[in-house]
Amino acid sequence: MSNTVPKQSFDFLKKLAKNNHRDWMTENKKEYLESEKMLKQFYAEILSGLSETDEIEKQKIFRINRDIRFSKDKTPYNVHRSISWSRAGVHRRGGYYLRLEPGNSLMAGGFFSPEPKDLLRIRKEFEIDSQPIREILSNKCFNMYFNGFNQKFVVKTAPKGFKKEGPNIDLIRLKSFFVTRNFTDEEVFAPSFNKNLISYYELFRPYFDYMSEVLTTDLNGESLL
Template identity: 55%
Template sequence: MKFKKESLFFLKDLKQNNNRDWFSENKSIFIEAQSNAKELFESIKEKLEEHDEIGKDKLFRIYRDVRFSKDKTPYKHHFAGSFSREGARLRGGYYLRIRPGESFAAGGFFKPEKEDLLRIRKEFELDDSEIRDILNNKKFKNYFGGKLEGDELKTAPKGFDKKHPSIDLIRKKAFIAIRNFSDEEVISDNFVAEVDKTFRILRPFFDFMSDVLTTDLNGESII
């Protein structure tokens, strides 16, 4: 299964013609591109289920909610979808976006709940050696640059020392690993395999964070 060049061209054209009249005139092309995207995401899910337990998966709609946005363009010029891990003991989720010139695969914790965020910060305050080992792993560096993306505070959160050695991690409000893909990679024959390989390399990070979020600071299970 591959993402077709024609589907990528549709997204490029949509960016330049993001209006309802053009979209209506090209609805049949959109339906073909969307079908291609659905098949691609289904192939990725099948690969994921060979090595992880996946609960919900979702291909997001191309229609934008413009009610509270200054940008009134009606359509997203990308296809994107997510794959959530199954159950209370497996934390984290996978994400893929295909947008001309701005495609990426990602995984992690985009908006942790307040309690989860505090638990993660407390873990890094207590001991950051395990997460540092994961980030410094050669494969993680090759695929994700050895770092976590996401919004962060400008200073230490309340109750934490701004001079703590792990303050770079403690300040974070999200913990996301991202690998970018070129257009050539997206339409290549081995794109699904590369996305799956990318997601496999996230597993040590997910396993560590799942352990953190299902135990207290003494390592005792809370589920």
């Protein structure tokens, strides 16, 4: 793979963080567009790599403009660049995510804020039998790079209809089911970053396959498709 994350993109984001207003962005729009062009070449490499072992339906590049309608922070621009790749077909669940930000880059994969029907189905599955998901999360290769589900989004005690003293309440309390891995700037700029990133994403596949089966069957294991 030839394309890497351009250092110019991080240079631009660092300057944006210090000059986060529309006048500055207008004056530096050319640099921004050049940075985006180079990043899109990098994204294309990742998409190509993912497509070798998975079916990707959609690539979404998140806007640099922030939605400030309901935020106390009125700075107009994100100081990171983010992208996601969605898997194709109702029988393939899960998605890949990447955020590039000076000093704060990360990758993620899984299920972020699933719709209520899916969330209940996942929780019911974990309530009945948590062994499959715990085996996936504790797999040696998987656990080498990811440290379990992100614990940022949880209910305080137990969701409605679930016992707070249940043996699997640690999983049931979660509102999202995704894992993350952070990267230093040195790792991001390394020539091997493309290859490494794709190999990390491929570690998600057993998890995605398991969750896809859960979300396309009922509690008796009967197909919903």
